[in-house]
Amino acid sequence: MRRTLPLNKRGLNFETLMWLFTRLSALGMYAFILMGAIGALIMGARTQMNMADLMRWSFMPNTTHVQNTNVLDLSMWSNPFWKVSASLLYLLAMAHGVHGLVVVCDDYIAGATGRKIVRFLSIVVMVVMGPIGLMVIWA
Amino acid sequence: MQVTLKIFRFNPEVDKKWHYETYTLDAPETDRILDLLEKVKGHVDGTLSFRRSCAHGVCGSDALRINGRNQLACKTLVRDTGAKITVEPLLGLKVIKDLIVDMKPFFDNYKTVLPYFINDSPLPADGKERLQTIEQRARFDETTKCVLCAACTTSCPSFWGSETYLGPAAFVTAHRFIFDSRDEAASERLHILSETNGVARCHTVYNCTMACPREIQITKAIGEIKLAMITGKLD
Known part of the structure; x- marks a missing residue:
């Protein structure tokens, strides 16, 4: 007889789900980074960009950040597809990184109050930095 | 072979701070680190404190940091460590005395x-x-x-x-x-x-x-x- 626990009996609390999210978001980021690199290559990185520009496009595929490259026409990049892609990569990276910091802090802050403060600050960072980053991409 | 055994020492009734003491012993390379500790305690300094029980790798009493690695003193041979041996208590737990930590x-x-x-x-x-x-x-x-x-x-x-x-x-x-x-x-x-x-x-x-x-x-x-x-x- 197979032994399988139902969903509510597996200890799937916020802590565990965030642990899972951190793993999956890393995979998601790889997908977006690959997409950015391929996009940049298709749109002229082979002849008009250097390695640094290609990396920048891969890790932050944001049209407002590539205006100083030698690519003359940026209009093909400035579309909702790349903006959504950049936004998702940004949000994934932020949540992944902030949660990673919380976990590292947990190694050094054992007290319940200290951990609550760290979690509160992590939420503040995301609430403040999230809209600012999205504004840079979309505005 | 001649072995240099450097042991972490701390007696809360006397010492303000921990220190190391070095002992030179003659030991065959088939001796275990636990044998060396017993030699020191039995023949050199009876105040040396450490945990041991079965001495055969089953009770788990004598886990120590030997040359920087956590190992059982009763399963680690001199031939595995070489002639220079440092023995310290386990990390992350409060030292009660010498090699004994608060478990x-x-x-x-x-x-x-x-x-x-x-x-x-x-x-x-x-x-x-x-x-x-x-x-x-x-x-x-x-x-x-x-x-x-x-x-x-x-x-x-x-x-x-x-x-x-x-x-x-x-x-x-x-x-x-x-x-x-x-x-x-x-x-x-x-x-x-x-x-x-x-x-x-x-x-x-x-x-x-x-x-x-x-x-x-x-x-x-x-x-x-x-x-x-x-x-x-x-x-």
């Missing part, structure tokens, strides 16, 4: 994961054993080998950070019962292990696996617990 936080964490068989169902019709297949027994065989020496937990950076982290030894014990087909408290244990001080704080450093004197694949066992949390599969 209370370790056993508190151990108790947290309900380290005992739980099954409130009525006995089988014949009133005898709760049977299981060879495969069901093999599922958790690896983690039954733990001797609770604390070599794994005290090699874990997450435990050095805070002793409230349950640690590898507690996870190994939890694994032993979670995957036992006769036990009925897997859900309770998974809930305990999913809390802040549970498996999510394992950073897959592998120190525990390298430190285990029983060669238990601890990091793999922790991974299986994480997988059980996500999939619910206990087989």
